[in-house]
Amino acid sequence: MVGLLPVLVGITVLFLAGSFAWGQAFVSGSISGSVTDSTGAVIPEATMTLTNLGTNAKLTTQTDPTGFYKFLNLSPGNYKVDAGKSGFTHFTQEAITVLVNSNVRIDIAMKLGEVTQEVTVTGETPLIQPESSSLGQVVETRAVNELPLNGRNPLALVSLVPGVVPQGSSGQNPVTLNPFAQGNFQINGGAANQSAAYWDGAPLNTSGYVNLLALVPTQDALQEFKVQTDNLPAQYDRFAGGIISFSTKSGTNRFHGYAYEFLRNKVLNANNFFNNAAGLGVPAFTQNQFGGNAGGPIRKNKTFFFASFDGFRLRQGLPLLFSVPEEAWRRGDFSNLRDAQGNLIPIYDPFTTRLDSTTGQYVRD
Known part of the structure; x- marks a missing residue:
């Protein structure tokens, strides 16, 4: 008979694995491309190795019959790609930067030669991403760390992206001391309160009708973020505005x-x-x-x-002016009770209330 504890542990792991995979789809990037020879003919079954330069973690795959390869669910960071195939020189592409929700295409042309020979290409990641049709901009680590940021609230940097207009609070008032109010934006002409934010794939928006952020990201934990303004992918179909995807930093091989x-x-x-x-x-x-x-x-x-x-x-300190009872008032003596003009306020005994037969009005002593 299977014990209850292993079953509960298995169910917990299953749910955590599912939520992790779901969250990765919202912030992770990818690297893909085609591998060809010098004549443009595709090279199938070439061994592709991807290395994270910060953690030295490696992923390996092979090109398909059309010479295509793809690495999915990549955390934002710096990578290098190695390509190897018998009869061709070893190829290395360095300085590949993967940003939040980015799809980087690296096409590789291998040359005939001995396996011991190596070709290394060092260059910047292309700015155009033909693998994605959505429009947006990534605010990278340097901007997050170096731009003036009063209060260290990274939500103030979202408005740097073209097409983003901060709306302040949900009542369309100017941004106040409330840090959560800065999470309300109009993106690309959309209505306020119609945008979504994700922290490593986890939704940050509240479930209430105002759709504000339930959490303010911390500047030190933020690696970078991306604001998608138009042509949103299908996974964001429930939002009419834009999408803000925050990505956290991670540890590396150095303390x-x-x-x-x-x-x-x-x-x-x-x-x-x-x-x-x-x-x-x-x-x-x-x-x-x-x-x-x-x-x-x-x-x-x-x-x-x-x-x-x-x-x-x-x-x-907050200076305030209050009136406090005098010592006589605390004893029940209100003979010196005065109004704002300094006039004595008459004190009546409610138990002496009676009807005046002459005037027909109630009087008290």
């Missing part, structure tokens, strides 16, 4: 990390005009924004980790 702290307080801030006019000092104010990240190998070339943390603390 890396850093920490930061941004401090604002009353010592560093000047007093405002109204406090100076009233003879008041700088109110209490201390703001700390701190965090960091770390990543590296758990098992070299096999398993990696990456963690990020962002913290925000704000402590400030």
Whole structure:
């Protein structure tokens, strides 16, 4: 008889594997192309090896009878492709950058020669992606890290993409201190609240009617993101606006990390005009924004980790004016109770209420 625990573990693994594969379809990229000889004839059964330059992870496949190859579900990063076939020189294509939701085509022309000979091509990834008809733009790591970003909220960078207009909150008001309000955009002329966002393939939008983001991505954990503005693929059919796909960083074979702290307080801030006019000092104010990240190998070339943390603390004084009861009032003595003009307020005994026979009105002592 099979125990209950193995069954539950198996079901859990099945669901996790399915969700991982579903999420990969929303942020992963691919590399594909054709392998030919110097005359343009296709080369079938050529051995293709893809290497992630950050983790040294390798994938291997062979070209099909038409000389075509394809590597799917690739995390954003830098790669190289090796092609080998008996009777041809070994071919290496370096400096291949895979971005979020990108389909990179690398066509390879192999030359006749000995297997010991090697041809290495170093160049930039082509900007045009003929494998995809959707329109959009990728905001890469350098832009995320170096562009001015008040509050370290990466949602503010989405509006850098042509065709994106920030809408502020769901009520079409300007963006306020609410960080989630910056997740509302009009993309390529679409209505507000009609766009979707994904974090490594997981939906970020709330289930409510306003369709805002339930999570603000952290700047340190963000590798890059892509905004698709038109000709969306079929998996996004339920959204009339655009698609924002965020991709997180990952660990590599080298340990890396850093920490930061941004401090604002009353010592560093000047007093405002109204406090100076009233003879008041700088109110209490201390703001700390701190965090960091770390990543590296758990098992070299096999398993990696990456963690990020962002913290925000704000402590400030808020001057308010209140009226509090006098000591006599606390004892029940309201003989000195006055109105705003300083006039005494009469105190009546409700138990003495009676009808005045002369005027026909109720009076009290």
